[in-house]
Each structure stands twice: as structure tokens, then as C-alpha cells.
Amino acid sequence: MVVAVHYDCFRIFQAESASASFDGTKEDAGDVGGGTQDAKNAKITQDAQNSQVPQSDEHQTGDEVLERGQNGKPGGAHALLDWLWTVGAWRRPWPSAAKLRLEDAGPAAYGHAELAVFARMAAVAGLVQLTTLPLELAQIVYELSAHSLFWRAITVHCLCLRALWRRQQQQQQQLTEPLRLVPLAKILSWERGHALHVADSSSALSLSLLPPLIRITVDRVGICRIERRHEIAARPWNGATTTRLAFIVEDARILASLPFADIQGFPIWNLSLPPDPASCTLVGTTSFRRVLELRRPPPSQLYAVDVNRCFGLTFFYLSGRISGVHVHRTAKDDARKTYERLATRVKERMVWVFLPIGLDDRIVALWACQCDGSFNIVARMTLAGDVMIGRARKGSFRTMLLAQGDHIMFVYGEPFESKAVEILGAYSGKVQPREESHCITQSVVPAVPSAISTQFPDTYVSSAPLSDVKAVRVFTDKVKGICRGLLLWYGNGGVRALGECRICVDESLLVKSPAVICYRKLRYRAYRYASHDGVVVDAGGATQHHHAEDGWTCHEVGRGTLHFHFTTNRSFVMAYEQ
Template sequence: VFGNGDSTSYRGHTRPFAFPQPGHTITRVDGRVLCRYPDCRKCAASPEFAPIHFDCFVIFRQQCSVSASAALNRLWILAAWRNPWRGAQPIYLSVPVVDKDTLKRISGFCGLPRLYTLPLELLEIIRQYSRHSLLWRCIPALQLADYVSAMKPEPLLTVPLRELLFWERSGKFERVIASRPPLQTLRLTVNSAGISKVERLPGPPTYVGECTSRSAFIVQDEASISKVVAQLKDGRLRLNLPISLRTLPIWNTPAPPSLNLCKAYPADLASCQTIYTVEMDQIRGITFFFSSGQLFGIHIHRSEESYAMDTFSRNFPNRLRRTVVWIYLPISQYDRIFVLGIREALQSRDLNVLVRTELIGDIVIGLQSKGDVKDRCLAASAPVTMIYSEPREGRPVRFFGAHCRPPLDQALPKPFRLEKPGSCPIDDDAYFSWAPLCGVSSTLVFYDQNTGFCRGILFRYQNGGSRAVGQCRLHVDPAESVDRPVRLCFRTSSCPSRWNRTRHMVQVKFKQGARTNHTEKDIEGWEARPMKGLVKYWFTTESSFLVVES
């Protein structure tokens, strides 16, 4: 569906079409070019569009009890004004829990009449494995039809944002009274339906570690948004930004940390919209997505069940996915991160993420370093608050840093050692990781589902720490767990690949049983090593190579 020139009313809708990949395209729908190129000037001058699943659109129109024109006009405001302003990047919030009353309505004609009787926890697990099914998309379509059928339309009202004292969705707004100077800090709350609340605060709130995935927040001094206009219609509110203001920072905390207390690299905050704070003591791991040595995405694992496929799918178009590696940083509940940093290769500008934990020690995440490097310390004491920006689709992360708690003049930690893994055996641009084999309590080997070769290994140690090598794609690739292993068995092979390169692959198995202190190799090429020394692991998107050093 698309709107008029100022996006305040419905103008029309297109025929159904396949949603395009990011970038320029020559595909036309009803005479219009389907373009998803970031910051495209032609798109900025065209009417605003809001994409809707065709089957959801059909269900919505069938279930609305008002006229078609009234339903489409109200639908436009609800769909387009989910974005806090025109051109805002998508804000990824947690999905609301399943509405059982609506599920009861549809489960009968879906052939699942007892589905709605399941506990919410089971429904959420089922939805997680089938979230794009029409069954789940039908629920918000029906809810939207019910809401549109019952709502009373309200006329458009335009007010400078600086004149708003308070507003809450579907309620009346309060204006600033001239005789009473208003509080100078504004906070806007955003949820999955758009801006839900505008309020004023005595001053910038103090960050206390509160983070949420259910809402997002814009906190600004009144002077910085003096030219921003608020549009109100049908119980909704949207911002109209001046040309000089491209975006406003959106945080996952109601009290964003002061940027004066943050150290970051890269630190291009002006080009960032959505910024996340992460209390690293409260999470179970991080998946870093790298491509060509650059950090392209981050997924936070807040539980052992979390998996990063959703972040991968939304951040990377098809053409980029084949160049992306997943690097998992496990954070044991018994361990603690107390140093976070960045290593920059001065010649290539490749980045490594540097992490130091209490139980595991130093971890270097990224391409194998070559040439001169420069290390930057972002945080040097626990608890560490990591801050990063949501990248534009197909673009690298533009802000990565940490919030530094007082005192700010903390002594620098001891330097991270420069890894010297030796010559890279598989590719000039390979990623490198390593782990000790002593003191391992269990292993989890991740396999490529198509070939059966090893993608990565997660080690858990007797002291409570964890370390990963290779690509450990939790709950994405099949994995095999072994408790108290005594031998590492591996076999490497190779075959020709594209562009006259050689593809290397490794098979890995951990064995239990009687301990052994000697190395064995059979006629099939399998090598068995005792759990001593170090395992070194080089990998790219299609190759992997393992070496055990005493």
C-alpha cells in the first residue's frame, strides 16, 4: 500500500509481487521500480510504501466490517506509522505472545481445533519453528481487522514536538503551558505498533543497566529536536524530521548511557539509528558475523536456547550470505568478562574483537592478523556494558564500544599478545581460533548438515569456562556432545574449489574410554591425539583446517 505526498492518507495499492533483495533492480510493479537501495534519492522523492503480505491483506479486507475505503485509509496509518518517521530503519523488537482468543477463532478451520489449549510455552516453541506460517500471521491480521472495524477516525493534527507535554497512544495530548517552563528532556517510547508514548523528564536519566527487547526509546534534549513536528491521526503519532536531521538515535534502554562515558571503534554514531546496550554479565554468548575481515552483525544469546538465524536472515541479502562467517563467543554463567577491546590491522583495516575473561583468559575474534596492528581498550573492568549499532542491511557495524563506569582513569590492562599461529594452511584470508585441550569437561562438535564435515567445536572446561573454535552455529547445525573426552580424532581432506583454489575440510570426533598418552594414525587417515596441548583451527566460509600442537 502507498500513501499521499506527506504520508497522512491512503492513496492506493499494487498487485502482489515477490519481495525484492536489497539494492537496485529493474523489476517494475504497476509501472513502479522496486528499489531497496539505502538512501536512494529517487525513493525519497516518491510516495511512501508499506509492504504487506498478500494473504494477510486478503484476510484483513474480508474480516473488516467497515467500507473498503475506510478500512484502507485506517490500514495505511497503522501500517506506515509503525515507523516513527518516514525512512526510519526497521526496529527489531520481541514478538508479542500468542493471543489465545484469536488463536481459538482460527485453529478450528485450520484443522487444529485443540491447538489453543496448549500452554503458552509450548505455543511459543511451535511458533519459533514455523514463525512465517500463515497460521501465526493470521492472528495479527484478524486483530487488525477487529481494531479497524471498531475504531473511530480522528482528523490529522500537526504540532511542533517541543509543544507536547504528554501523549499516550489512543489518548489526548497535553500541550506545554506558556506560563510553566517545561522539563527539557523528552522521552519517546516505541513498540511494535510505533510511537506509544511521549513524556518529559527533569533531565537525562541515569543509565542503571536496564535493557529490554519489548520497547525502544528516543531520549533527546528539547533543543536538539526544536524543528521536529509531531503528526497525530487516528490515535497514532508520527514524527516529521527536518531535512537537516536524518535520524534520531533509538535505544533498547529507557535511560541511555552518556556518550561521554563511552569508548568506541568504529564510532560513526551519526549514521546509526538503533543502538543496543548489553550487560555482558547477563548473557550466555555472542555470535559475531564477519565478512572480508569486517564486523557485519551481532547476535546476543540471552539464554542457552537462543540461536542467531533470525539476525543472519535479516542482516544479510542473499548475495552477501555466502561470504559471512559465524564466530561464537560463549560466556559461561560461571565466568566473567572484564576486558573488551578492538584490534585494527593498520594496512588492511581488518578488525578483531578482543575479550579477556576471568576463567578462559584472552580471546581474539576475527581474521588471522597480518602486519602491524593497533589495539584499543574499550572497557577494563567488570561488569562490562557493550554498546553497538544495528547495521543497515548488508552494511558493516558502524559503532562498537563499551560504557565505562567511574573511575574513568582506570589503569590499562596488560596488552593482548599478538597471536603467532604460523603460516595459514588454507587461505590468505582465513579466520583463526584456538583452544587448550587440557581440563576439558565436555565438547560439542558442529557439523555441516550436507557434508558431515566439522564446522566448529565448543569446549567446556572443568573450571567452568567455555571456548569455541571455528563456526559454532548454535541450534542451526547438527551437533554431537561428548562428556569427559580422552581422545581427539580428526582427519583432513581437500578438493578443488572455485577460482583455482583448494577447499580443505576436517572431520572431528571425540572419544571416551581409557586415557592414552600417545598419538595414533590409521590407514584411513584418522589421527588420534590425547587431550593435551592446543587445538588450532583455521576456517573460511567453505574451508576448515585443524592442527594439534603439544
């Protein structure tokens, strides 16, 4: 095992390590620098002005700096390297552990130590003006360049300073004990930068009186907190999730009974209090059976989403399987970040299926549906009605009620690299009655209409009524010259999607109070040598109109149903049904 640190990052650490200090704690945003943003900005600017890289230390090797130690005295190299090696070796807590895609809070949540490092790094990089910006603007700069070497150098620098701080604490307290392993079942509490509290192992009674649950909190750096918790099964879920922390909550008896070599992993949630698996309906997307045991096989990270607190969900489909899910937390949140994480060799053939959720609309029921080997989802909304996500039906289908109620949490397992989503489900805090599990009619899971000529096996369906349409947004691929999808807003507040609606990715045109929706079929080159079906769409405000080209089909808004089907080979076909 090798702990790799970028040379430039470590070189800056060498130059600054003699004068830097690290308190081992990280304060919450808004509590740093006197409690005001101005005080924090002034502190950053002053640190940047006072930060100068000592010329005498600039060309020292890492071994020389480590041998010198924090106070300029020899010793400490082996302990520091041992600590850094352990950090690198335990980046993954068990074999084949899922890669956690946690976000960093950025400058807005920096503590005293991070602010000082931020100022010094900006001075070394010649970006002193960055430290003079208000933290709100510095946060915007961070979000636009989060993967740059500058921000990663701050993380590495803080890691090295934490190692020096730990060594200094040991020297002050005259501690010589090496790193040791402690069973999780015996840990009372621990927080990064603080002492470890362990239960009295000599008394079995004291261990039995401990709270039954162990919660492990993980941030982008690693495990940051371990604590004992009492079971809070009756506490209602308030919809709060996080993208910056992950949580593992397990029964201490399970952890105590497992030898280390047998640990294969535990479910990792974005909820501080995950639901009981027995009350959360999870289904395997391949087997179409309820998942009751989340520990075997090794699970992926489980994401919970309050479907009534987001603007919609984008599902990435390939061959009838869901390969990824993106949650649109704002109206302008695009799904490219999730799309880029998918397997490169196949993501070009994936289709984007968007499930919009109106501001005043609510999802009150979710079903899983298996049609000819394809895994589909049916959502029942109070305003938009029943909407199906997935491939067209060719034969019989099976359904399973996932959840129903006013507060539904959608759950999916983040897939491993190059894999499809294996677990999907929902939770409402209520026991789902079995008689409600087959209340989906065949009209909700449509087949390919006879008016649509495409017979491509991987065809995805979308339909929307044209009655009471108040606005329509047309998404156009300008390079190919075709329409990819439409969003329709209705008078009651509901929203329906047709085709591929790639929010903030494709160019779009909003037409309010449309009177007609017109489309024209064409053939276009989706790839270099292949020619496929395409469609051009135009929405206008007047029923009496004229098109310059032939072949247009026009339908008045107010009656009928519009079908928009699309395939993984980039064919787009529309049809109208009276």
C-alpha cells in the same frame, strides 16, 4: 502512498466489523480474563463458539462496510481511510529509517480485544481447537508460525477495529477536528488509545519547567507511547533489555531547534534508559575512531547486551568486517534467524565466529583491535582468559579499550540491509583509563602459525590450551564429512571455541574427560568444482588407541595449544603447538 491490506484479512474484517468492538487498550499478560489463565482460555473458547460470519455481509466490498460505519449508518469512510492512510504513510518516521526487527509477544500478552479477534479468526480459519489450548501451548504454536497469514490477519484486524473505535469515539464526543501535527517538544504525554496531553504553548515558562528528556517507545505496530522524563544519569544499569520494544530518548531542546526537513534520525535503543553517549565507548568499525555523535549519519538500531547474562555471541565475518551479531540467550539458541537476515548474495561466504561465555565466567574487559584493515574484538574473561575474535594478524595492530569492570554492556549497531556493522562498543559506567588501553600483548592477537600452510588472505584464527580440559564437543558437517569446530570446557569453568561452532546447526558429539584429541587432514569439495583443505577430528578417552586410516595426528590432553584456522573459502586447518 498506498495502504495495502491482504484481501483475506480485510474480508474477515468486513464480515465481523459490525459486531466487533475495540477498547483501544492492551492489558499486560496475566491481567486479562479475571487474572487467571483458565478464565482467559474459557473466554477464548466461548468467543470461538459464538463467532459466526454473517452470510449477508460476506460479499460486501470494503467501501460499503466503511460507508455504513460502526452503527450501520452512512458516513465515516473518508475519516477511516484517512486514518489508515496515515498509519501506512508513517510506518517509517523519517527517510532511510532503520527497519526495527521487534518481536511480537504473541497470544500470551493479548488483551481483551486481541483475545476476541483471536477467537473469531480461529473460527473463520477452521482452527477452533487452537482456542481450546492453554495459552502456554498457543504461545508455542505462535512462535513456530509467527510469520503465517493467520497471525498477521489478527494484527490487521485489530488495526481496522482500532480505526472504527477511534471513529466511534469521535462521533460520541461530537469531534470534527481532522488529524493534526503537534511538535514533539510540546507533548506532555501520549499513549496509544488514550488522549494526547499538550503543554500550554502560550507560556514559554511552562515549557521550560517540563522534564528535559523526551522518550518515544515503539512496539511492532508503531509508536505506542510518548512521555517526558527527568535525566537519570546516576541510576545504575540493571542489565534489562527488551526485544519487543525500542526507545528513542532525546533532549527536548534538540527536537525543538530542528526543523522537520532537517531531521535525519535519532539513535534507537533496546534500553528504556540508554547510556549517555559520552560515557559509552563506541567506535567506528571502518575509521577506528570514537563515535561521539549518533545522529549523523542516520544511525542504525543500537542493541545493548549484558555479556554476563547470555551464553555467548556469534559474529558473522566477511573480509574482516562484522556483518551481523547474534546473542545466544539460551544454551540451545541457534543463530540461523540472524543469518537469514543477512545479504543473500554474500552470506554463503561468511564465517561464524562463536564467543562462548561459561555459566560461572565473566567478561571483565573488552578491546577493539584493528589488524591489517580487519576489525577484531578481544575479550578478557576471569576463567577463560584473553580470547580474540577476528582475522589473523599479519603485521602491526592498534587497540582501543572499550570497557572494563564487573558489569559490562556490549553495544553494536544493527546494520542496514547489505551493509556491515558500522558501530560497535561497550559500556561499564566507568571512565576508562588511557594507560590501560594498550595492555594487550601480541600473543593475544596471534599471527598464522608456521605449521599452518594456508595463506588465504581472509583467514580467521582461534586457539585454545589443552591443559585441564574436562569435555569437548566436536561439530561436524555430515554432508562434507569434515569438522567445523570444537568447544572445550575446562576444570575451572571456562569455555573456549575453536573453528566454526554453529550451535544447534551442525551435528555435534560431546566427549567427557577426553584423554586425546586426534585430527586428520584431507581435501574435500566445498563447492562444485573447488577442492579445499579440511580436517576430521576425533576425541577419545584412552591414550592407547588405533585409527583405521593413515594420516592421523594425536595429542594428549593436558599440555600444548591447539590452533584451528578457517577461511571464507571453506578451508579448515588444525595445528598443534607445544
